[in-house]
Each structure stands twice: as C-alpha cells, then as structure tokens.
Amino acid sequence: MANEKNSTASPSQAGMLAIVAPLAAWLVPGLGHVIQRRFIRGGLIFASIAILFFCGIAMQGRVYGFNLGDLLQMLGFVGDSGNGLLYFLARALDWGAEPVFRATSDYGTKYVVCSGLLNVVAAVDAHHIAIGKKS
C-alpha cells in the first residue's frame, strides 16, 4: 500500500528515504519520523528515548564501550550503541559510571541499554514508513 505522505516522492527519492530515514532515526531518536513529516510521533519517540537515556546517565548507569570480553558486556555495547549520537556523546564526555555500586546504578545501566534498543525499533519503524509498509 502506497504511503500517502511519501506518494509525491519519485521512486529514487523514496529509495533514498528508505536508507536515510532509519539512519537518521538511529543517529537522533525520532528524526526518521520527523523527516517524513510525522512530527508528533517523532517528538514522542525523541522524548521517550531521551528521558530513558538521560535518567540512566543520571542514575550513574554504565555506558559500555566496544569490547570482546564477557558476552553480556558485548551485548551491553550493542544495546547502548543503538542510541546513536547520544551514545557517542556519552562516550566522548565520559558519562556514566564504570562499576555498579547501587541498585539505581544497575537500573541506570538497563535504562541506557533499553533506550538504545527502543531507538532501533523506532528506526525500523521509520524504514517501514519510508518503504510504504506502514502509514
């Protein structure tokens, strides 16, 4: 089913959007929806993911770097990297705490990982909108 809001785009533009939208959505949460004129959806996705991410950082959650050690740490990196630019910002500014001392720190670590995974879900949704699979 053709997507009404993208129906005015030429096939090449639509093909480009199918690549650009998920990439933009990964880099900045909600941007993939915003560039397809779904402003409210994009804003809600950005707010939800940013709240989770920054609450996680404020709770002294851990931000995993690239590693080839423990499997859970590798998966933690995969989840964290789903945050896109927020992840790179956190790594560059050395946000988050390395050791987890308190229960809230552990919650913070999970918040950051989950915000990244939710952002990946949102990026896939942006791709589906771009290819017309979803309105």
Next chain:
Amino acid sequence: MNLQLSHASAALIFSICASVVFGITQREGTREMVRYGLYCFAWFVGGVLAAGWIMHFIKG
C-alpha cells in the same frame, strides 16, 4: 548529577517511555497506537506489581 529513584518510580518511568515507543511503532492509526500503548503500560505495571507480590510471598 545523581538521580536516586525508588524501584517503583524507576519501573513506572520505564513503563511509560517503553509503552509510548511500542504504541507508535507497533500499530497503525492514532487510536490503535494509544490503545496499544495503554495495553503495554498496563502489562508493564501489572507485571511489576505481580512480581513484587510473588517475591513478597517467597520471602515470607
């Protein structure tokens, strides 16, 4: 900055944010999105309450 949330408030914030994203991404149409978001939120909160009570009884 050091944010200290209780178990309940941490679970509540997570439930709200995850439900919003699930609602938007898993359904089409505003009404269906809202309904599915509320459905997910109810399951998140219900699951937390159920798990809390189960742990309470296990602990004795």
